[in-house]
Every structure is written in structure tokens, then in C-alpha cells.
Amino acid sequence: MTAPQSKDELEAQFAQxxxxxxxxxxxxxxxxxxxxxxxxGSVDELIAVGLRADEAFLVAVxxxxxxxxxxxxxxxxxxxxxxxxxxxxxxxDSPTAATKARRDLLAMVICAAGxxxxxxxxxxxxxxxxxxGAFYATNFGLFALPWLAAFLAWRRHARPALIGVLVALFALxxxxxxxxxxxxxxxxxxxxxxxxxxxxxxxxxxxxxADDWRxxxxxxxxxxxxxxxxxxxVLIALGGGVLMAFMYGTFEAIGISPEDFISxxxxxxxxxxxxxxAGWLVEAKQSVVENIAPVLTRLFTPLFTxxxxxxLVAVVWTSAxxxxxxxxxxxxxxxxxxxxxxxxxxxxxxxxLAPPGLFDKLQLALVVSALVIDVLVLTEITGRITxxxxxxxxxxxxxxxxxLLANLVWSAWLMLGxxxxxxPFAALERWQTGYLPxxxxxxxxxxxxxxxxxxxx
Amino acid sequence: MKVAKDLVAxxxxxxxxxxxxxxxxxxxxxxxxxxxxxxxxxxxxxGLLYPLLHxxxxxxxxxxxxxxxxxxxxxxxxxxxxxxxxxxxEHRRQWDTVVDALKEIWLGPGDLRPLTAIPMGSPA
Numbered sequence: 001m002t003a004p005q006s007k008d009e010l011e012a013q014f015a016q017x018x019x020x021x022x023x024x025x026x027x028x029x030x031x032x033x034x035x036x037x038x039x040x041g042s043v044d045e046l047i048a049v050g051l052r053a054d055e056a057f058l059v060a061v062x063x064x065x066x067x068x069x070x071x072x073x074x075x076x077x078x079x080x081x082x083x084x085x086x087x088x089x090x091x092x093d094s095p096t097a098a099t100k101a102r103r104d105l106l107a108m109v110i111c112a113a114g115x116x117x118x119x120x121x122x123x124x125x126x127x128x129x130x131x132x133g134a135f136y137a138t139n140f141g142l143f144a145l146p147w148l149a150a151f152l153a154w155r156r157h158a159r160p161a162l163i164g165v166l167v168a169l170f171a172l173x174x175x176x177x178x179x180x181x182x183x184x185x186x187x188x189x190x191x192x193x194x195x196x197x198x199x200x201x202x203x204x205x206x207x208x209x210a211d212d213w214r215x216x217x218x219x220x221x222x223x224x225x226x227x228x229x230x231x232x233x234v235l236i237a238l239g240g241g242v243l244m245a246f247m248y249g250t251f252e253a254i255g256i257s258p259e260d261f262i263s264x265x266x267x268x269x270x271x272x273x274x275x276x277x278a279g280w281l282v283e284a285k286q287s288v289v290e291n292i293a294p295v296l297t298r299l300f301t302p303l304f305t306x307x308x309x310x311x312l313v314a315v316v317w318t319s320a321x322x323x324x325x326x327x328x329x330x331x332x333x334x335x336x337x338x339x340x341x342x343x344x345x346x347x348x349x350x351x352x353l354a355p356p357g358l359f360d361k362l363q364l365a366l367v368v369s370a371l372v373i374d375v376l377v378l379t380e381i382t383g384r385i386t387x388x389x390x391x392x393x394x395x396x397x398x399x400x401x402x403x404l405l406a407n408l409v410w411s412a413w414l415m416l417g418x419x420x421x422x423x424p425f426a427a428l429e430r431w432q433t434g435y436l437p438x439x440x441x442x443x444x445x446x447x448x449x450x451x452x453x454x455x456x457x
Numbered sequence: 458m459k460v461a462k463d464l465v466a467x468x469x470x471x472x473x474x475x476x477x478x479x480x481x482x483x484x485x486x487x488x489x490x491x492x493x494x495x496x497x498x499x500x501x502x503x504g505l506l507y508p509l510l511h512x513x514x515x516x517x518x519x520x521x522x523x524x525x526x527x528x529x530x531x532x533x534x535x536x537x538x539x540x541x542x543x544x545x546x547e548h549r550r551q552w553d554t555v556v557d558a559l560k561e562i563w564l565g566p567g568d569l570r571p572l573t574a575i576p577m578g579s580p581a
Contacts, residue, residue, distance in 0.1 A: 031507070034484060034533045038503060041485035064503050073504030077512050 006053045013057050014040070021067065026074040026081050039064060101284065107154055108280035115147040115276050116269035134184045136268075138177040141197030144275035146170045149207035151276060155283065156210040169203045173447070180451040187392045188451045195396065195446040201226070202440035204279075219433035224348045225282055227293030227341070232278040240270050294349030297342045298359070304342060305362055308369040315376070329397045332377045336404040339370040343411065344432060352426050356419045364419060367412045374405055392454045396446050403442055407435050460499055469501075469509055471548035477519060477537040478545055484510065484533070510535055518544050 014036060021032040039060050046056035064070065075081070122139075126132055149166055158166075177196055182188050208225055209218040244262050251258040343363060378401060385394055414431055417423035476482060476490050484506060491501050513519045518541035523531045537545070 030533070033531060034507065035503065037483070037530065037532050038485045038488075038507075040530065069502075070504045073502075073508045077508035077515075 010043070010053045010057060013054075017061065024067070024071045026071040026078060028081070031074065035064070035070075104155065104280065104284060107151055108276060111147040111151040112273040112276040112280075114150075115144045115272040118147070119143040119268045119272045120265075134182075134189050135178075137193040138189060138196060139174075140193065141200035142170065142174055142177060144272035145197070145200040145204050147272075148276050148279045149204045151279060152204065152207040152283075153210060156207070158207065158210045162206070162210055166203060166207055169206070170200070173200055173203070176447045180456060182451060182456055186457055188454060188457060191392045191396045191450060192447055195443045199440065199443035199447050202436070202443065205436070205440075216430050216433040219436055220348060220429060222436075223344055223433070224291060224293070225279075227345050227348070228282040228291055229278050231292050231296075232281045233274055236274040236278055237271075240274065291349060293345040297345040297349075301342050301346060301359070301366060302362055304338065305366040305369065308366065308373060312369055312372060315373075329377065329381055329394070329401065332374060333397055333400050333404065336370060336374055336401065336408065339366060340404060340407065343367060347429060347432065350425070352424070352429060354425075356421065356425075360415065360419055364412060364415045367408050367415065371405070371408055371412060374401065374408075377401075378405070392450050392457060395454075396450065399442060399446070403438060407432075407438075460495075462500075465499055465501065466505070468499075468552075469505060470513070471545060471552060473506070473509060473513065474518065474537060474541055474545040474548065477535055478542065481534050481536040483535065487535075513541065517541075 017039070018032050018036055021027050021035060022029065027035075042060035042063060043053070043056045046059055047053060051059065119136075122135070126135060146166075149170070153163060153166060173196055177192060180188070182192070205219075205222045205226075206213060208222045209215070212218045244266060247258055247266070248262065343366075346359070346363065381394075381398065381401075385398065410431060411428060414423060414428045418425055418428060472491060473487060476487055482490070484503075487510075488501055488503070488506055491499055510519065510521075514521055514535070517538060519535045519537055521533050521535050524534050526532050
């Protein structure tokens with residue numbers, strides 16, 4: 001072996017060792033560098049007494065002792081490193097990541113400001129929020145979500161073709177929200193106000209998966225993104241509520257009423273900006289902080305299962321029919337949605353190769369009990385609709401119910417196959433990610449086709 | 458004979474500060490120096506030294522700077538500060554007290570017992 005060759009080999013070994021050290025959360029770049037210098041000192045000395053380079057490396061590493069012990073000692077001094085911090089301006093010790101994080105931050109601020117501005121711009125031409133509720137209700141998704149999509153598309157360097165598609169879809173949404181002659185108090189306004197943000201959210205999803213929208217893994221990432229985004233949004237909203245309460249209280253105390261400012265500026269601008277900020281947070285903290293949605297699903301799946309099963313027992317026991325009001329259908333839709341969410345988010349964190357366990361059986365029980373309840377509700381409601389005729393509200397609620405039902409029935413079937421080890425877990429995952437376009441399509445149908453279909457009621 | 462872990466840990470801070478009081482140094486050299494001073498009897502590990510140096514740095518007893526040595530290699534040098542010197546003085550006073558007291562017991566002027574009477578070779 002010639003000398004330069006062995007030197008290269010030694011360098012490769014050092015590089016490998018450095019990577020190995022840096023993978024530990026207790027160790028930072030500077031620590032790895034310091035320890036590497038130590039190791040090199042040790043190696044040089046051993047070579048000086050006559051060892052070959054590779055031998056010297058082995059002995060020096062062995063002398064340093066196990067990396068586990070070393071990092072345990074480091075953790076005692078640097079315990080804060082185990083609490084992974086979301087560093088908003090990037091890792092202090094890696095300059096390239098820092099500039100990237102700063103650019104992200106800047107883009108986020110621009111998009112959030114854009115969202116805040118776009119909810120105030122219509123006021124130049126139209127009455128304010130309080131007098132024009134219908135306009136703001138139907139357009140709500142259009143103020144914030146295009147900016148979130150813009151941020152995501154910018155971050156992923158989306159191709160011009162995709163940007164064109166995004167712009168066209170948002171424009172189509174704007175047409176659907178404003179072109180139809182809907183009365184202020186019509187049912188269709190409510191239906192559109194609920195479904196348009198959902199349709200827009202799937203456009204955001206398109207921006208999210210940008211490069212690879214057919215890939216099941218990318219779609220699953222979007223599902224994870226949605227859950228985390230929702231949690232961050234709720235947290236920001238809670239913080240915002242506290243801020244507004246203090247603002248109101250303190251300014252009232254000195255005789256200035258901030259009510260007008262809060263309701264006309266802080267609240268609307270804050271909400272739309274929070275949509276973008278929450279999206280940025282999820283992107284920035286990816287892999288820095290544990291995802292929280294799967295933890296919540298673990299916590300609540302057993303509890304929801306218990307509640308649903310006891311509800312079923314109570315229905316059978318008292319043999320009471322379910323009182324079907326319009327609200328009831330919406331309530332049961334929400335129930336199915338929650339069950340679907342519980343399933344999706346525990347799936348999103350699951351190792352696809354792990355064998356079926358108790359939790360999977362629990363989940364199957366949850367899904368099946370939700371299905372049984374829903375079938376009871378559906379049989380009641382279809383009777384009602386055939387009796388009294390249909391309205392946009394009922395048709396939309398029924399449609400959602402059928403879509404969720406179809407998803408859950410097939411999911412339950414796949415899950416059963418998985419628990420009995422007939423099918424891999426990936427089948428269930430593919431089914432869920434493949435189903436996403438169905439929700440998007442339904443939301444668009446409701447938004448675009450329902451108003452003319454029901455003659456703008 | 459190996460010095461017990463607790464004793465090594467207790468003596469660690471004054472020893473590092475004492476070595477740094479001789480002049481600035483870096484991790485590997487500090488460890489070599491300790492080895493040399495104790496004739497290899499003190500069992501120091503990297504897991505003891507580096508976290509200790511970082512703690513002393515955090516407390517302001519030492520300060521560090523990166524200096525480049527041959528090629529792209531960088532080395533972190535530690536230097537004792539005035540706070541560290543004051544702390545070292547305090548440690549010395551305490552250790553002197555302990556050492557004096559032990560000497561007084563083991564080979565004090567009034568002590569007639571021969572040294573061999575002290576049980577040896579049976580660590581607690």
C-alpha cells in the first residue's frame with residue numbers, strides 16, 4: 001500500500017466517523033470537530049510510534065471509548081440539546097442552512113403580509129366585513145390559501161406549468177364564489193362557504209406535492225402536513241385570543257376602546273396571516289419536533305372507540321330511534337370525519353412494515369362501530385329526503401356521508417385483511433392516498449354545480 | 458492502582474484549571490499532560506474532559522478560540538480567565554486544607570504508629 005493511498009483511506013475513515021458523531025443529537029458540529037482533532041492527535045502519536053495508519057485509527061477510536069458513553073456525558077452538560085429547539089433562523093453552526101432558513105422566513109413574511117392585505121383590499125370597493133358577511137364567508141378561502149400555496153410553490157421551485165394550473169384553479173374558485181347570483185340568506189351560500197375552502201385546500205395540496213403528485217408517499221406527506229398545520233393553526237389561534245383579550249382589557253382600562261381595531265384589522269388580518277404562518281412552521285420544523293397529530297390519535301382512538309361502542313349499546317338497549325334533524329346529519333358527518341382523521345393520522349406515523357398489533361384491532365373496532373352508527377343514520381335520512389324532497393344542504397351532507405362511508409367500508413375491509421395477515425399495510429395506505437382526489441372532486445362539484453343545479457336556492 | 462472515580466471527578470476542575478494556568482492548551486494536550494503528571498494513574502476519559510471544559514466555558518472560568526493548524530484542520534484552544542484564576546485559588550485553598558489534614562493524620566508529629574499500620578490494598 002502506498003503512502004498517499006493510505007492517507008486517503010484514513011481521511012475517508014475520519015469523514016465516516018465525523019458523520020457518525022454528528023448524527024447524535026447531543027453532539028453539535030463544533031463538538032464533532034473538537035473530538036476529531038483529539039482523535040487525530042491520538043492517531044498521529046500512534047503512527048509516530050510505528051503503527052500503520054489503519055491500525056492507528058482503530059486503536060485511537062477504541063481508546064476514545066464507546067460513543068454512547070461519550071454522548072451520555074455530553075448530554076449531562078448540554079441537556080438543553082435534547083429538547084430539540086426549533087431554531088427560526090437556522091442551525092447556528094451550519095451557514096448554508098441558516099441562509100436558507102432566513103430566505104424561508106422572508107418569503108413567509110411576504111406571503112403572510114400579502115394574505116393580510118388581500119383581506120383588506122376588497123374593503124376599498126365593498127362594505128366592511130360586518131355589512132357584507134356573505135361575500136367574506138364565500139371568499140374566505142381565497143384570501144389566505146393562494147398565499148400559502150404561493151409560499152409552498154416557491155419553496156419547491158414549482159415548474160411554470162404547475163404555477164399556471166394553480167393560478168387557474170384559484171381563479172376558478174373565485175368565479176365559483178362570486179359569479180352565481182346567490183341571495184344573502186340562501187342555503188347555497190352556506191354550502192359554498194364550507195366547500196370552497198376544502199376545494200382550495202386541495203389546490204394547496206397540489207402546490208405541496210408539486211414535483212410528484214402521483215406518488216403515494218408525497219400524498220401521505222400532504223396528509224401529515226394537513227394535520228400538523230391544523231394543530232399549529234389552533235395553537236396560534238389560542239395565542240391570538242389571549243393577545244386580543246389583553247389588548248382589549250388594557251386599552252379599556254385607560255379609556256380607549258380597541259374593539260373596532262380588533263374586529264376590523266387584528267382579527268381578520270391575523271386569521272389569514274396565521275394560515276400562512278402555520279404552513280411555514282410545519283415546513284420549518286419538519287423533523288425538528290415530533291409530529292403531534294399521531295400522538296393525539298393514539299390518545300383518542302381508544303376513547304372514541306369506547307364512546308361509540310357504548311353509544312351503540314345504548315341504542316340497542318333503549319331501542320330508541322335516532323332523532324334525525326338536519327344538524328344530526330352534520331353531526332354524524334363530523335363523527336365520520338373524526339374517525340377518518342384518527343385512522344389517517346395513526347397511519348401516517350406507522351411503520352408500514354410493523355406487524356399488526358392491538359392498536360390496529362382497536363382501530364378496526366372504531367371504524368366498524370362508526371360504520372354501524374352511520375348506516376342507522378343513513379337509513380333514517382334517506383326516508384326523510386324521499387319524503388320532503390331535497391335541498392342543497394341535504395344533498396351536500398348526504399354526498400359527504402356517502403363518500404366517507406365508502407372510504408371507511410373499504411378501509412375496514414383492508415384493515416381486516418391486514419390484521420389477518422392477508423394483505424400488507426401498504427394497501428391501506430395506497431387506498432387512503434388514492435382516495436384524496438375524490439374529496440377534492442366532490443368539493444369542486446358542490447361549489448361549481450350545486451348552485452345552478454338547485455336553481456340558486 | 459487506579460484512583461477511584463469519585464476522587465478523579467472531584468479533582469478534575471482544579472486539575473484542568475491548573476494546567477490551563479500554565480498557558481493555553483487544547484483537549485488532547487490537556488489529557489496528555491494529566492497522564493504525564495500522574496504517571497498514567499489517573500483514569501481520564503474524553504467523556505469527562507470535554508463536557509467539563511464546556512461547563513467551565515459556560516461558567517466563564519475559561520474561554521475558547523478556534524485556531525487553524527496544518528491545512529484545513531482547526532483546533533479549539535482553551536485559555537483561563539480571571540474568574541477561572543480566582544476559582545483556581547479557591548480550589549487550592551480547599552485542597553491544601555484537605556491534604557494538610559490527611560498528612561496530619563497519616564504522618565503527623567505526634568504519630569508513633571508506623572505507616573505500615575495503615576491497612577492497604579483493600580479499597581472500600
